[in-house]
Amino acid sequence: MAKAKTAGRLQLKKDLPLIFLCLPGAIYLIINNYMPMFGLFIAFKNINYAKGIFGSDWAGLQNFKFLFATNDAFVMIRNTLLYNIAFIVIGTIMSVFVAILFSEMGANIFAKIYQAGMVFPNLVSMVIVAYIAYAFLNSSSGFINMTILKAMGIEPVSWYSQPGAWPTILMVVYIWKNVGYSSIIYISNIAGIDKGIYEAAKIDGAGKFRQIVNITLPMLKPTIVIMTLMAVGRIFNSDFGLFYQVPMNSGTLYSTTQTIDTYVYRALMERNDIGMSAAAGFLQSIVGFILVVSANLLVRHVDPDNALF
Amino acid sequence: MKKRILASILAAAMMVSLASCSNGSDNSGSTASTGDSGEGASTGEVTTVDYYYINFGTIADTEPVDDVINEHLESIGSDVRIKLHMYDASSYNTQMDLMLSSGDPVDLYCPLTSVSTNAAQGKLYDITDLVDANCPNALEMTSDWLDTCKVDGRLYAIPVYKGVMLQNYLIASKEIVDELGIDLDQYTSLESIEPMLQQVKEAYPDMYPVVPLNANAYNFLDFYVGATNGYKIDMLGDRTSTCTGCIIGDDMTVVNLYATDAFRECCELAYDWMQKGYLVPDTSTSPDSASTLMAAGRGFCTTGGYGNAPEALENNSSISGSSTPSYYHVLEQPYMTTSTIGVTTCVGITSEHPEAALRLLDLFYTDEFVINSILFGVEGRDYVKVTDNTIDFPEGVDSTNIAYDSYTTCGIIGSQFIQWGRQTSEDLLMADREFMQTNIDNAVKSPAFGFSFDATNVRTQVSSVNNVITQYFNALTNGELDPNTYIDEFVSALESAGINDVIAEKQSQLDAWAASQE
Numbered sequence: 001m002a003k004a005k006t007a008g009r010l011q012l013k014k015d016l017p018l019i020f021l022c023l024p025g026a027i028y029l030i031i032n033n034y035m036p037m038f039g040l041f042i043a044f045k046n047i048n049y050a051k052g053i054f055g056s057d058w059a060g061l062q063n064f065k066f067l068f069a070t071n072d073a074f075v076m077i078r079n080t081l082l083y084n085i086a087f088i089v090i091g092t093i094m095s096v097f098v099a100i101l102f103s104e105m106g107a108n109i110f111a112k113i114y115q116a117g118m119v120f121p122n123l124v125s126m127v128i129v130a131y132i133a134y135a136f137l138n139s140s141s142g143f144i145n146m147t148i149l150k151a152m153g154i155e156p157v158s159w160y161s162q163p164g165a166w167p168t169i170l171m172v173v174y175i176w177k178n179v180g181y182s183s184i185i186y187i188s189n190i191a192g193i194d195k196g197i198y199e200a201a202k203i204d205g206a207g208k209f210r211q212i213v214n215i216t217l218p219m220l221k222p223t224i225v226i227m228t229l230m231a232v233g234r235i236f237n238s239d240f241g242l243f244y245q246v247p248m249n250s251g252t253l254y255s256t257t258q259t260i261d262t263y264v265y266r267a268l269m270e271r272n273d274i275g276m277s278a279a280a281g282f283l284q285s286i287v288g289f290i291l292v293v294s295a296n297l298l299v300r301h302v303d304p305d306n307a308l309f
Numbered sequence: 310m311k312k313r314i315l316a317s318i319l320a321a322a323m324m325v326s327l328a329s330c331s332n333g334s335d336n337s338g339s340t341a342s343t344g345d346s347g348e349g350a351s352t353g354e355v356t357t358v359d360y361y362y363i364n365f366g367t368i369a370d371t372e373p374v375d376d377v378i379n380e381h382l383e384s385i386g387s388d389v390r391i392k393l394h395m396y397d398a399s400s401y402n403t404q405m406d407l408m409l410s411s412g413d414p415v416d417l418y419c420p421l422t423s424v425s426t427n428a429a430q431g432k433l434y435d436i437t438d439l440v441d442a443n444c445p446n447a448l449e450m451t452s453d454w455l456d457t458c459k460v461d462g463r464l465y466a467i468p469v470y471k472g473v474m475l476q477n478y479l480i481a482s483k484e485i486v487d488e489l490g491i492d493l494d495q496y497t498s499l500e501s502i503e504p505m506l507q508q509v510k511e512a513y514p515d516m517y518p519v520v521p522l523n524a525n526a527y528n529f530l531d532f533y534v535g536a537t538n539g540y541k542i543d544m545l546g547d548r549t550s551t552c553t554g555c556i557i558g559d560d561m562t563v564v565n566l567y568a569t570d571a572f573r574e575c576c577e578l579a580y581d582w583m584q585k586g587y588l589v590p591d592t593s594t595s596p597d598s599a600s601t602l603m604a605a606g607r608g609f610c611t612t613g614g615y616g617n618a619p620e621a622l623e624n625n626s627s628i629s630g631s632s633t634p635s636y637y638h639v640l641e642q643p644y645m646t647t648s649t650i651g652v653t654t655c656v657g658i659t660s661e662h663p664e665a666a667l668r669l670l671d672l673f674y675t676d677e678f679v680i681n682s683i684l685f686g687v688e689g690r691d692y693v694k695v696t697d698n699t700i701d702f703p704e705g706v707d708s709t710n711i712a713y714d715s716y717t718t719c720g721i722i723g724s725q726f727i728q729w730g731r732q733t734s735e736d737l738l739m740a741d742r743e744f745m746q747t748n749i750d751n752a753v754k755s756p757a758f759g760f761s762f763d764a765t766n767v768r769t770q771v772s773s774v775n776n777v778i779t780q781y782f783n784a785l786t787n788g789e790l791d792p793n794t795y796i797d798e799f800v801s802a803l804e805s806a807g808i809n810d811v812i813a814e815k816q817s818q819l820d821a822w823a824a825s826q827e
Contacts, residue, residue, distance in 0.1 A: 047410075047430065048430060048431035049409045049410055049430055049431040049432040049658055050431030050432075050658045051431060052410075052412070053410060062769070065769045066768070066769040066772045066773060069769050069770065069772075069773045069806065069807060071805060072773065072776060072777075072806075131596075134594070134596075138591065138594075138595075139590055139591050140590055140591070158590070158591065158789075160591055160593070160594040161591075161784065161789060161790075247594075248593075248594035249525075249593075249594075250593050250594045250784075251593065251779055251780040251781055251782065251783055251784050252593075252780075252784050252789070252790065254780045263776060266775070266776055266779055267772040267773065267775060267776045273768065273772070274406075274410075276768075276772065
């Protein structure tokens, strides 16, 4: 017992510089990520400015009620989940695909140009993306209506009042904006794979396709799992810009573009109610937390080496 | 061990956060009470009042303006001094909420939402017992309107005295009206202008005859709730786009606005005009407003509410470079309801000297120099006097390089009837004041004038209902959806969101209010 204690003290002495090294980061985390958590109890309060945040009356679960008061609850939860699942699945497939293509291109000037071109959309603000989409979709002067559909002899479509078209439109916008950026992490992973393995495979007579399926993809698996786990944790949060800006806040599209974030924003803009906003954020965090833990449990069950914790 | 460390970290974090809260209020408390109180030592004790206001233009340095106003206040022997805090319109509300919740002293401010809601959330100071002694002039001037600022018989705000009766104007491009020889005076209602739209459509096929004044929404519904041709609808504290229950005419039964004939007729008109090509398709999503469309020659006319006289507005449209010279013609009188008196000045709950704040507020209604300095800045630098009531830019200064310009604050402060006019004539200004006064005197008042609704008990339903409204409202009132199918869908969605609970709550509060009036 005593031995263990001295060993522990020695260990601490050895680690002290490292601990100091991480101190600024830890302090930042505590101030920025942990201290605001005390605000979570606002979700259970009926805020009164005269009584202050701490003195206000408790409201029980009253603040959560509005999230489930209408059938909108079903629509927005469905949209949030389905869009995010689609983004995770199709987004990952697309980024891995793009990453493999890039690494096959080798390190020539064109690869650099294409790569820069694909990352660029990620740097564009969603508001601008919304107007680029508007230039395509606008019914009186949009590119699709005035050029493509006209050439094909099809009547112009009023895209901003066609809810059915928006899952596809949002998917395309999402892929266009994000794939280049998220493929970077896979490209760097592929670059890190031991070239010897590929050479050995080549000697054994494996073609390009075989090499990709049997070497590249298995080697990428840990990264894909981690990236997916991280995305799953945020499955209840949606990209606000994508769902609010790109559909131009058009009411008719709510059935396919309303997500939890946009609903909360719209509902609370009017009344400026701190309690209800906190309740919505609370719910999203709790569900996100549960999802990460359970997804990790699942991964640990199937493939213990790749689990996050 | 681990647990103990965690516990102490958490405890430390909590203490830090608590300490930071109390620190915040202490600090700000001391800054407010010191200020320049030392300067006016000769007149004895003076108090500095923090006034928070909105500017819709560029945010400027307010200190030189503080100085000229304080000099004036000292010369008239007042015991209050002013400290101005100018905020941009987009951040004002959030900023005020933050300051009030963190305990920073807010002496005077303008809540942009209803007095009843703010009072229910405890943001406002109860000024009932202080007003008689501290702001008698403001009280007398706004005495007819004070009921709108009361909650349970207690007074929480003083209304801004201004041309609140927003006339529903038809605003048409001068050039085209003259060219086509149109006589605007023959039109007395929104429906009656249709032949003119047809005429414009034929003469200028590329032009939209009616464009929306503000992007995304035509405001035709304002015409249908008005007092001349409209149904005289009191939305009981809401706006047309957030209405959770209204009363029509003298009938005190609360009904759903979106299930009324007024709403249906409005949507039918818009849908019909859209089919005929008079309106901009996709208005709900189009970022263009009347000012850009009319300046680009793509729009002929628009509709909108202004309190000012037509002559004054026409003069304005011809001087400011960005807008199109236009004719203004009144089509519909508004109906005077509690929400008509929407703009008020309040004392924040965190104020440390509410009495001094009210004494300063009183000057906003009586002292030309104080209010006009807040609006126009420093004489010589930001403006020069032309006549007693009119001013102009000084030599070499214009709206782009002016040091301080808060002209756009005119509608949220004090009395509009002592405000100067810039680049106008004495005659026009006086005509404008008279026009606004006449409209106030002749206003058709709702029987529920003075009633304000407290939505606290039904806030869940109000949030859900508002979400449903945003989903359908613009598309229907812009004529993009067929009213025959979508109004029914809209109304049933509202009902499932709980609008009937809100209506019932409104009805019971209204009944109680009506009983207390007798």
